[in-house]
Amino acid sequence: MDVSVAINSRRAIKSFDPNHRMNKAEIEQLMTLSLLAPTSFNIQNWRFVLVQDPELRCQIRAVSWDQPQVTDSSLLVILTADLQSWSKKPIRYWEGAPQSVQEFILPAIEKYYSGNAQVQRDEGMRSCGIAAMALMLAAEEMGYASCPMVGFDFERVGKIINLPTDHVITMFVAIGKSTKGAWARSGKLTMDEAVIIDRF
Secondary structure, X not given: OOHHHHHHHOOEOOOEOOOOOOOHHHHHHHHHHHOOOOOHHHOOOEEEEEEXXXXXXXXXXXXXXXXXXXXXXXXEEEEEEEOOHHHOOHHHHHOOOOHXXXXXXXXXXXXXXXXXXXXXXXXXXXXXXXXXXXXXXXHHHOOOEEEEEOOOOHHHHHHXXXXXXXXXXXXXXXXXXXXXXXXXXXXXXXXXXXXXXXXX
16 A cells, blocks of 8 residues: 555544454564654664453453443554663664764763653653554554544553553554444644744
């Protein structure tokens, strides 16, 4: 599928076939493509929680405004960010790079993130947002619908999935076979309103 076609056809779908299952190869293809999403300093701070246990899905749905796509989708992905990924053996993100690059980039990572919780959190949100779009476009190409989601109790979901203390949940992406199309596009801002040249 052409990228522009995928972007135009991707919509937030709320109704999924609860009986459809994605096979292991499809899930692996989705995640392989998502892992190509860029991150600052290549710290790869996204962590994808694939919720496959039906009982866990029900528990999560109960704290997600009872949204049916949590349990009905073929795959529920909880995108989380490891806020400390920058400090966890950062040399591994630059293995194979020239020594001169490593000598420059590793101190830069330390200087940028160390002691700055806001930057660490902001970076996680950005990285997961980029990865979520990669995930949804890959799903679209594979013939699957998707739905980005934030309507849930972040703290309670974190407890259900045993979220580490140095991670944050950023969003869900539900993926599966659509049983009902999205509403017609409406309320789109014009180019003149949304695109600013040089200055506001």
